[in-house]
Amino acid sequence: MNNVKNKPKIVELKPGIFQIRAVRPGSHVYLIKGSWRNILIDTGMADNFSNLEASLAEVDLEIGQIDLIILTHEHFDHIGATSLCFDKVLVAAHRFAANKIQLQDEFVMMNKYFLESAKPFQADIWLEEGTIIDLGNYRLQVIHTPGHCSGSICLYEPNHRLLFTGDTVLAGGMISDICPSGSVSDYLSSLQTLRTLNVDEFYPGHGWISKSPAEDMSMAVERAQTLLEESKVLFEVLDTKATFERLFFAARKFALPKKE
Numbered sequence: 235m236n237n238v239k240n241k242p243k244i245v246e247l248k249p250g251i252f253q254i255r256a257v258r259p260g261s262h263v264y265l266i267k268g269s270w271r272n273i274l275i276d277t278g279m280a281d282n283f284s285n286l287e288a289s290l291a292e293v294d295l296e297i298g299q300i301d302l303i304i305l306t307h308e309h310f311d312h313i314g315a316t317s318l319c320f321d322k323v324l325v326a327a328h329r330f331a332a333n334k335i336q337l338q339d340e341f342v343m344m345n346k347y348f349l350e351s352a353k354p355f356q357a358d359i360w361l362e363e364g365t366i367i368d369l370g371n372y373r374l375q376v377i378h379t380p381g382h383c384s385g386s387i388c389l390y391e392p393n394h395r396l397l398f399t400g401d402t403v404l405a406g407g408m409i410s411d412i413c414p415s416g417s418v419s420d421y422l423s424s425l426q427t428l429r430t431l432n433v434d435e436f437y438p439g440h441g442w443i444s445k446s447p448a449e450d451m452s453m454a455v456e457r458a459q460t461l462l463e464e465s466k467v468l469f470e471v472l473d474t475k476a477t478f479e480r481l482f483f484a485a486r487k488f489a490l491p492k493k494e
């Protein structure tokens with residue numbers, strides 16, 4: 235544990251469900267010690283890998299005893315440490331996230347932009363809406379929740395009324411940025427789906443856990459609706475062609491044939 239700067243903060247939220255607190259700017263990591271298998275939900279950044287190992291040691295686990303890592307989406311702050319253990323642990327992500335990870339889609343993952351040092355890796359299992367991951371005492375259902383980015387998922391545990399939300403919705407009804415591959419209209423639709431679930435607590439990738447999910451989900455839906463409406467107004471008043479054309483061409487010009 236030489237590289238661990240501070241004592242790891244690992245907290246048991248429910249029997250066998252632990253939150254490993256984020257080392258910023260990385261995300262929280264959730265550990266579920268299931269009766270059949272152990273899983274991690276996200277891993278945080280590569281620089282935090284020693285903290286992750288130390289946190290697991292607090293509950294008598296090594297990384298090799300984790301059976302599956304499920305990534306909530308493809309962003310650098312949730313997946314970086316996976317690159318240091320994917321040879322020991324199976325990795326699952328929604329197929330839209332898995333594809334970007336496999337092809338190292340830097341425009342979406344944003345490793346370099348945030349100086350994340352993660353190495354390339356692949357997801358072993360490409361998840362779909364409705365996939366069930368059965369841990370014995372907990373059963374997680376994959377809910378595809380595009381919006382923040384296209385490969386975002388939430389993991390729903392209907393029997394215990396729990397939800398792991400990644401960056402899709404945070405406590406207090408906060409929503410995340412619309413990142414490359416994301417869409418505000420998809421975001422709104424995803425939140426409206428989540429609002430229909432029976433949830434007592436939700437566990438986000440950043441910030442506090444939510445103990446008032448119904449109120450928080452309603453606020454999140456309201457915020458996404460406001461964002462959608464305000465963006466319509468914004469696009470009406472902006473000279474959109476002049477503003478966005480440069481950005482689009484800067485991103486795409488490398489792939490386009492040069493004009494004679």
Ligand SMILES: [Fe+2]
Binds near residue numbers: 307309382401410
């Ligand atoms: Fe994210």
